[in-house]
Amino acid sequence: MGINERREREKQEMRNFILRTAADLFTELGFEKTSIRTIAEKIEYSPATIYLYFKDKNELFYAISQEAFQLFFKYFQTVSQDADPMKRLQGLGHIYFKFAFENPGYYDLMFILRAPMDVEETEDHWELGHQSHSVLTGLVNECIAAGYFKGRDPDVLSHLIWSTVHGIVSLKVRDRMKVYIEEERTDLIYQSLDLFNDILEKV
Amino acid sequence: MGINERREREKQEMRNFILRTAADLFTELGFEKTSIRTIAEKIEYSPATIYLYFKDKNELFYAISQEAFQLFFKYFQTVSQDADPMKRLQGLGHIYFKFAFENPGYYDLMFILRAPMDVEETEDHWELGHQSHSVLTGLVNECIAAGYFKGRDPDVLSHLIWSTVHGIVSLKVRDRMKVYIEEERTDLIYQSLDLFNDILEKV
DNA sequence: ATTTTTACTGAACAACGTTTATTAAAAAAA
DNA sequence: TTTTTTTAATAAACGTTGTTCAGTAAAAAT
Known part of the structure; x- marks a missing residue:
């Protein structure tokens, strides 16, 4: 037929x-x-x-967020080929930045906006989010295997790293740096990430 | 009269x-x-x-956010009396957590929500936000004076610290940890803060 | 050729933020 | 005390919003 x-x-x-x-x-x-x-x-x-x-605007919300996570995961796959996993991990932060600032609307949808109304999430709806996260945990574990992060819990470390980068990004995306800093200081964003990456080597 | x-x-x-x-x-x-x-x-x-x-819902938004910032600043003033500024700085993170998780609605309003419509901010509207931030920068500078954070820019450090704590908090407040972690892991939140505080001593 | 299924829409509903004409009460002026 | 003016409050309406439903015209199946 x-x-x-x-x-x-x-x-x-x-x-x-x-x-x-x-x-x-x-x-x-x-x-x-x-x-x-x-x-x-x-x-x-x-x-x-x-x-x-x-079904409703909610379903549209999740459908678009699916597209966003696909793109996000694509960005994550461009992680460098550096032999040192620490270098790759540090690069991942910049990739995260790149995605967020090139697609602030998507970022908002994925990590900040709450679904407009009642939620009915498919079990595999966050699949690509989880996969992206395991790119991070994978790198963290590689770092540990390479001698970094001695005695640290990889789950806690991964969550801290994700939170930190998300924190820097979300304050910028939602234009909330002005809440505590008088002047416009876009430079602080990248310097903070660099500082964090720098610190990571010494954890 | x-x-x-x-x-x-x-x-x-x-x-x-x-x-x-x-x-x-x-x-x-x-x-x-x-x-x-x-x-x-x-x-x-x-x-x-x-x-x-x-005037409109916007003005109501800002008026409530003023109340929120007053409460926030009160929390900040309960910083410990410890002789070591590092200890005080580390305690400030927990104070931040306390405020956020005891007043998630306020936190949302202050640091996540965008004003609903067009913005017309008074120049001193973020006054208490700036003051709270200078509590942080003050502590960071004290730490530097005490020998911590050698060679680090206090502005960048302060922004990184704020962003990190905000990152942890906002992912929780907006229920977005599930995006990348399968299970409910509230423990990760506090462990991440503790880890970050631990790291701070070695920066 | 007739019936059934499909894709689509106009009109309506309830709730929203906001504005305006009007009213009742209070204060001021006579 | 009576009259005028100012004030505080509202009912009703406007233009949005997301969403539903009865109805329609075309396509497919019979």
Whole structure:
């Protein structure tokens, strides 16, 4: 039955069309300010049509966040080939920065925004997040094997590293450095990461 | 003219009444889900009345955040009297944690949430944020004077410390640890802080 | 040719932040 | 004391928002 196949394909194409438009609009305007009606207008369909492909705005949220995590994981895979795992670990911080500042809307969605309404997460929804995290833990363990981080718990270390980089990034992404620092100091962001990377060698 | 004074007093009381109710509701429901209409119902006035005392929801946002920063600064002033500035600095992290986890709604408002609409900040709006930050920089400088952090830039160090603690806190407050860690691991939070404090001595 | 299924939409609902015309009460002026 | 003016509060409405549902026109199946 080629007809049913074509129909299924068209359905997926439509879903994808909505998703891409929504992701674009979201990147441009932020998630909160991107309304179903705006998306509908852009794809030249009625708002109700969107609900034939996505249960609600929440599901759209998770679908876009999936795309974001895919891109995030791609960034993570560009980790350097350096023989020293510490060098690779330090580079990972810069990769994290790169993703966050090149895709602040995505970053917001993934690590800061709460899902708009009630949550119903698939069990494997964070799969790529976990995989990205194991890139980090993998490097940490390699570092330990190479003699770094003597006597440290790799889980705690990984969580501290993730938190630190996320902390620097999120204060910038949410424009919250002004809360405690008077002047605009973008330099502090990169210097903090460099300092942290520097410290890591001595932990 | 005692009458005008009484009226001015009543006006302030009403403003305060709204503010306290709004802050309560916000702490309970979060800022986004606390509507002007809900506040109005709770104070048993019409929604329009609130607009006689606050320009818009934005102004309410900033007024509540002022209260939050006052409380935050109070917490910061409970820093220990230890002779070793490093000990005091390490204690400050725990104080930060205490504030954040005892007042997650406030923390959200201060360091994570963006103001809902257009921003019009008073110049001294972050005054208490800056003061809190100088408690940190003060301690960092004391540490340097005591022989710690040799050759490190105190501004960069302070920013790194703030970011790290904020990073740990905000991932928890926004329930985003699950993004990269499968199980619930509250222990990691405190262990990460302890590890970071431990590391600080060796920077 | 007729029935059934599909894809889509217009109109409506409830809740939101906000504005405006109006009213009732209080204060000031006569 | 009576009249005028100022004030405080509100009901009703506007333009949004996410979401639902009855209805429609076209396509597919019978």
